[in-house]
Amino acid sequence: MAAEPVNVKEYQELARNALPKMYYDFYAGGAEDQYTLTENMEAFSRITICPRILIDVSNMDLSTNVLGYNISAPIMIAPTAMHKLAHPEGEIATAKAAAACKTIMVLSFSATCTIEEVASCCNAVRFFQLYVYKRRNITALLVQRAERSGYKAIVLTVDTPRLGRREADIKNKMISPQLPNLDGLMSTEVSSDEGSNLEAFAFKTLDSSLCWKDIDWLRSITKLPILVKGILTREDAIKAVEVGVDGIIVSNHGARQLDYVPATISSLEEVVCAVGGQVPVLFDGGVRRGADIFKALALGAQAVLIGRPVIFGLAAMGEYGVKHIIEILKGELELTMALAGCSSVKDITRNHIKTEHERFL
Numbered sequence: 558m559a560a561e562p563v564n565v566k567e568y569q570e571l572a573r574n575a576l577p578k579m580y581y582d583f584y585a586g587g588a589e590d591q592y593t594l595t596e597n598m599e600a601f602s603r604i605t606i607c608p609r610i611l612i613d614v615s616n617m618d619l620s621t622n623v624l625g626y627n628i629s630a631p632i633m634i635a636p637t638a639m640h641k642l643a644h645p646e647g648e649i650a651t652a653k654a655a656a657a658c659k660t661i662m663v664l665s666f667s668a669t670c671t672i673e674e675v676a677s678c679c680n681a682v683r684f685f686q687l688y689v690y691k692r693r694n695i696t697a698l699l700v701q702r703a704e705r706s707g708y709k710a711i712v713l714t715v716d717t718p719r720l721g722r723r724e725a726d727i728k729n730k731m732i733s734p735q736l737p738n739l740d741g742l743m744s745t746e747v748s749s750d751e752g753s754n755l756e757a758f759a760f761k762t763l764d765s766s767l768c769w770k771d772i773d774w775l776r777s778i779t780k781l782p783i784l785v786k787g788i789l790t791r792e793d794a795i796k797a798v799e800v801g802v803d804g805i806i807v808s809n810h811g812a813r814q815l816d817y818v819p820a821t822i823s824s825l826e827e828v829v830c831a832v833g834g835q836v837p838v839l840f841d842g843g844v845r846r847g848a849d850i851f852k853a854l855a856l857g858a859q860a861v862l863i864g865r866p867v868i869f870g871l872a873a874m875g876e877y878g879v880k881h882i883i884e885i886l887k888g889e890l891e892l893t894m895a896l897a898g899c900s901s902v903k904d905i906t907r908n909h910i911k912t913e914h915e916r917f918l
């Protein structure tokens with residue numbers, strides 16, 4: 558038997574071997590030149606860690622709190638579409654892994670299991686990610702279903718007025734499978750031989766007129782806290798706080814939307830400073846090592862979300878793979894913290910890292 562994978566990269570290779578090319582490319586790829594895709598990961602490597610020594614790290618505590626929910630480590634599951642293309646158990650396997658790891662799963666609007674199936678399969682704390690469709694009644698209905706099924710927050714994705722141009726999907730003629738949450742509401746199948754069916758479906762459905770005033774609309778249809786996912790600038794962070802969101806996720810959609818935006822880790826501090834502690838700031842994009850999580854926390858993130866690593870674990874080994882991916886990252890974070898002289902996440906400060914610019918001052 559082959560040895561167990563020991564890091565996210567090795568899981569990525571297993572996923573590449575396990576999946577048909579069309580699906581692997583869909584999961585792994587980014588937009589256009591994929592400049593931001595590479596940057597999301599490489600920008601982490603330009604940040605160094607400044608360890609402090611002779612600090613008692615014999616008792617480690619990785620736990621933290623997000624919107625009032627205690628989680629075992631600052632690692633959450635990002636919303637990613639269509640888990641059944643990676644594994645037959647789909648989002649149910651992912652949710653069970655989230656529960657086992659005592660973390661929060663954000664279920665994608667484009668899930669391949671229903672809101673209710675995921676809610677009833679385990680007791681993980683779940684948030685629901687939202688796209689706003691031109692047919693707003695469909696979006697509103699899904700929000701109500703999530704609320705009724707015990708989801709604890711709405712994560713409004715704000716970087717997708719249209720789908721980014723993902724060239725691998727265009728070449729592979731990526732399919733757009735029926736999404737069970739939309740059964741009886743609309744068909745997700747687009748019968749076109751040209752390019753990515755997913756892109757065609759998104760173009761047909763996504764409401765590109767969505768703007769800041771619609772946060773009020775969303776608040777009028779739900780009592781749940783609202784987080785906005787996809788903030789990259791100081792200006793938008795200030796605006797988001799002004800309109801009263803309950804949290805911000807610094808994200809560039811895993812580099813799948815606008816290419817040539819900065820790596821998220823390069824945008825994080827700007828957003829954290831603008832927010833000034835008024836609401837929690839979460840982070841995603843390019844996290845592949847515990848050290849990356851340490852750097853994001855040092856720059857002010859409350860927790861990180863992981864997207865592709867979860868898919869790689871799921872594709873390679875189902876629920877076990879997702880659990881193992883989270884455990885690996887948790888183990889790496891714990892070791893990084895111990896070696897850097899931090900016994901709890903609260904001990905991680907801005908002084909524990911140096912950006913490239915600071916190193917040359």
Ligand code: FNR
Binds near residue numbers: 865866
């Ligand atoms: C995503 N992402 C995403 N985001 C969202 O708000 N709704 C969604 O349905 C999806 N779907 C999706 C599918 C796939 C295959 C990927 C890779 C990503 C973006 C996701 O939530 C997150 O922002 C990134 O995945 C984070 O980057 P990493 O961890 O993948 O590098």
